[in-house]
Each structure stands twice: as C-alpha cells, then as structure tokens.
Amino acid sequence: QSALTQPASVSGSPGQSITISCTGTSSDVGGYNYVSWYQQHPGKAPKLMIYDVSNRPSGVSNRFSGSKSGNTASLTISGLQAEDEADYYCSSYTSSSTLGFGGGTKLTVL
Amino acid sequence: QLQLQESGPGLVKPSETLSLTCTVSGGSISSSSYYWGWIRQPPGKGLEWIGSIYYSGSTYYNPSLKSRVTISVDTSKNQFSLKLSSVTAADTAVYYCARSVSRITIFGVVIISYFDYWGQGTLVTVSS
Numbered sequence: 231q232s233a234l235t236q237p238a239s240v241s242g243s244p245g246q247s248i249t250i251s252c253t254g255t256s257s258d259v260g261g262y263n264y265v266s267w268y269q270q271h272p273g274k275a276p277k278l279m280i281y282d283v284s285n286r287p288s289g290v291s292n293r294f295s296g297s298k299s300g301n302t303a304s305l306t307i308s309g310l311q312a313e314d315e316a317d318y319y320c321s322s323y324t325s326s327s328t329l330g331f332g333g334g335t336k337l338t339v340l
Numbered sequence: 341q342l343q344l345q346e347s348g349p350g351l352v353k354p355s356e357t358l359s360l361t362c363t364v365s366g367g368s369i370s371s372s373s374y375y376w377g378w379i380r381q382p383p384g385k386g387l388e389w390i391g392s393i394y395y396s397g398s399t400y401y402n403p404s405l406k407s408r409v410t411i412s413v414d415t416s417k418n419q420f421s422l423k424l425s426s427v428t429a430a431d432t433a434v435y436y437c438a439r440s441v442s443r444i445t446i447f448g449v450v451i452i453s454y455f456d457y458w459g460q461g462t463l464v465t466v467s468s
Contacts, residue, residue, distance in 0.1 A: 266454035268387075275436055275461050276379075276387065281454040319387050327400045327450045329377075329389040329440075 233330030241338040247308040250335045252320030260301035264323035267305045315339040342367040344459035358424040362437030370395040375442045378422045380433040434461040
C-alpha cells in the first residue's frame with residue numbers, strides 16, 4: 231500500500247488542463263515542502279517534473295505546475311499535448327528521513 | 341552530464357541475495373548535498389523507495405525493507421551497491437539507481453528530497 235494516495239487515472243483532451251492530486255498526512259505532504267512529481271513513459275525511467283512542491287527543473291515545460299494545500303499536493307498540466315500521456319507519481323519526504331511515493335496516476339490524452 | 345548505470349544479475353533464486361551496483365559517471369559520488377538511492381518498480385505497479393546512502397556511508401532505509409537491505413558505497417570506483425537478502429517473487433521488479441538532493445535542517449535532520457538523475461533501470465526476476 232502506497233504512502234500517498236493518487237487517483238488511478240485521469241484524462242483530458244488536447245489543449246485542456248488537468249490536475250492530479252496527491253494526498254498524504256501531516257507527517258509527509260502536509261508537514262514539509264518537499265513534494266516532487268515524476269513523469270514516466272512506458273519502459274522508461276521516471277523524469278523529475280516538479281520539486282519542492284512548485285519548482286520546475288531546467289528544461290521542463292512551464293505547462294507543468296505544482297501546488298499544495300494542507301495534506302494534498304497537486305500537479306496541473308495545462309495545454310495538454312499527446313506527449314503528456316504517461317504515468318505520473320508524486321513523492322514526499324516523510325518523518326525519520328524516509329521517502330514515500332504515491333501509487334501513480336495514468337494520464338490519458340483523448 | 342551525470343549518468344548512472346545499474347548492473348547485476350537479471351535472475352536470482354528465491355531465498356538468495358539480490359546484488360546490484362550503480363556506476364556513476366560524469367560527476368563525483370563524493371559531492372556534498374547528494375544522497376544516492378535505490379528505487380524499485382514491480383511489473384505494472386508503482387515506485388517504491390528502497391534506501392539512500394551518502395558518500396560517507398550514512399544510510400537511510402525504507403522501514404518495510406530495512407531488515408533485508410544493505411546499501412554500501414565505494415568512492416574509489418564512484419559506485420554504490422544494493423544487497424537485498426532472502427528474496428521472494430515479490431521482489432521481482434525493475435530496480436533503478438538515482439541521485440537525490442539532500443538538505444540538513446538547523447536541527448541536523450537529513451532531508452532526502454527529490455531524485456534528479458536516474459539510471460535506465462534493470463529488471464531483476466526472482467525465480468527458481
């Protein structure tokens with residue numbers, strides 16, 4: 231059982247915006263600003279998309295944004311493109327210097 | 341450009357020990373502010389953090405795997421390694437090595453945060 235809860239799937243049409251949620255507790259998501267998001271295409275290694283809740287690494291499109299409210303973090307993708315179709319995982323630092331991942335969300339671009 | 345590459349047997353027998361090595365190139369494993377970690381992904385399932393190590397040898401492990409996991413580092417070879425003992429079919433997964441950015445709070449607590457560089461992953465199957 232994953233430490234963080236994500237919806238199993240989300241979908242959207244090209245050009246639309248979607249949001250993926252990541253719900254934890256006050257011991258992880260709610261307690262620290264160390265939430266990150268990863269994109270994974272089939273057969274590939276995960277790619278960092280967002281770190282420290284809302285920061286984008288160099289080279290990541292500004293269509294990707296992150297936020298947090300209470301114990302829930304969110305990844306928003308605006309202007310959906312076919313290439314955004316992938317699995318997305320959230321991760322958070324937890325107490326005792328450990329890390330937890332969400333169960334993953336499959337994004338389908340219709 | 342930093343690169344990480346996993347290596348090791350692709351098939352391990354039940355009850356034996358899984359051993360993998362990650363070779364880091366394009367940068368030093370002895371760089372401060374970074375921990376080096378292992379993450380796994382069973383076929384068709386999500387990611388699971390296994391543990392992380394600093395170049396000094398300081399380690400942090402997933403509590404659910406801690407009793408079976410040992411992560412070590414060899415700075416002379418720019419490598420770090422994973423050993424997982426008493427494996428079962430449930431340990432069948434793609435194993436990734438990755439670099440994570442770490443911080444230290446004013447209270448001396450290590451924060452292992454995001455993974456910015458990943459290896460390509462290696463599939464390890466546990467089967468007789």
